[in-house]
Amino acid sequence: MQFVLLGFSDLPKLQGLLSGVFSIIYLIILIGNCLIIIITKMDSALQKPMYFFLANFSFLEICYVTVTVPRILFNIWTQDRHISIMACGVQMCFFLMLATTESLLLAVMSYDRYVAICNPLLYPVVMNPTKCTHLVTGSWLGGIPVQIGQTFQIFSLDFCNSNRIDHFFCDVPPILNLACGDTSVHELSVYVIVMVVGAVPFVLVLTSYSRIIATIVRLPTAKGRGKAFSTCSSHLLVVILFYGSAAITYFRPKYTHSPGTDKLLSLFYTIVTPMFNPMIYTFRNKDVISALRKILLKK
Template structure:
């Protein structure tokens, strides 16, 4: 560890900066991890940006509400992964892991705000599928342009006040011991471990926030898909059933990966927590979900593939 990191760690009277240890326990794999995560980050940026560009350029196939929400979701994924990945890549490349208290608080606030937004966007997209499949005659009226914009704005801003409050609550805790965060980004559980004094209120708030921002949208999604499945099973056409199942299964893959990994990571008992497991579960919802989003929604969607072919042929 560098001299600057040792100096920062020795400051036990008042912690003013932290050390993001990241994957320090894999010293021989730093170069490989940097290359791997750099490639993944580029795929996420290119894939999600391409979906946004397609929905903007295609004026026929990709102008449905589903693709409006998908474009917003892709933009969200770019923002979400960019909160943690650039800093992680910098730490892997330079091995300089110090982060100021303000930078740490900013990263944590943006990360959890965008995470809450993602939960509500997934619920909104499930509601869109529910109306499209279960109430197709009412779909143009219920999911009109103004309604879509309102739902998108609500999803973007819903988590801001709560997450700002939670961030302030965590960073008002006294930090007077070790400042080494055994994680690759500033997250609430590893920071609470470093705090001095009683943190029971903070831990209770984490559970309450997870229940509101994770469980509530998840059960809304689950209820929507139960009704969707029953409606699909009643369809007389086998082709229609297959198309509906294909579209909905794509959404469910993202939902299960995202909500499942978050729930396990934040709601596990303390005894089952370990730095390695925390990092592994965090990688699932910080990196794998943004990576799979463009792959699932593009490779399993005929309209997106058709629009991509049209764009390619136009350029050629």
């Protein structure tokens, strides 16, 4: 009735250091993303679709890391690594739903930049408030039925190999490793779902940015090209970090998986990328920096 999340128990001498590092990272993610949400709400110059999507993305990142990091800290602080099957299933389900939302929202944000740069005259009409709300709502709700079904399918398996999960959270690959018998059908369903909610949005992102880059190159002024590249490069960097690490984890053949490699890759798309996102979106965005400066000067 219980699993054991081994996490980083193979590093007994580093438990204090890990606790401090994860606590600091979690605080950075919370403070950074809350700051972005506050700035985009308070500054009238940022009442644009781009920053509406960015505020939603920041709130998503807070939810996304809260699914995993507090559990990691609890395991380190108490050294009690047991987790019930129900709690494990809930954690996996929320993680998969929020990861799907992130994938879809990144595609929506790339579409927003495509319309803004490639069709600037139509931008206010195409990206009107109603459509922006629909796109965000679809991103938040799109993965719920799929990922609930996938989680239910995985946890309907019998687990007899062991109850020890050599990972720091309940992710799909380590859970499937504990299942009895042939899991090839379940692995295939995981690949199909990842293709639909991960690879398809990624292709849409690449398509959008290929057209964006072609348009930027044709801009008449160096200042215009520089501003467009500055706006888009930060988003593209976030896309590469998220999709790249997740794709390597989920698309690798099962026999190439190792606990150490899986943990390292998972750290990138669960913790490291969300930590850098606020920095990428603020330090590389002059409008956000200007809005932050105005708020600080007022205070």
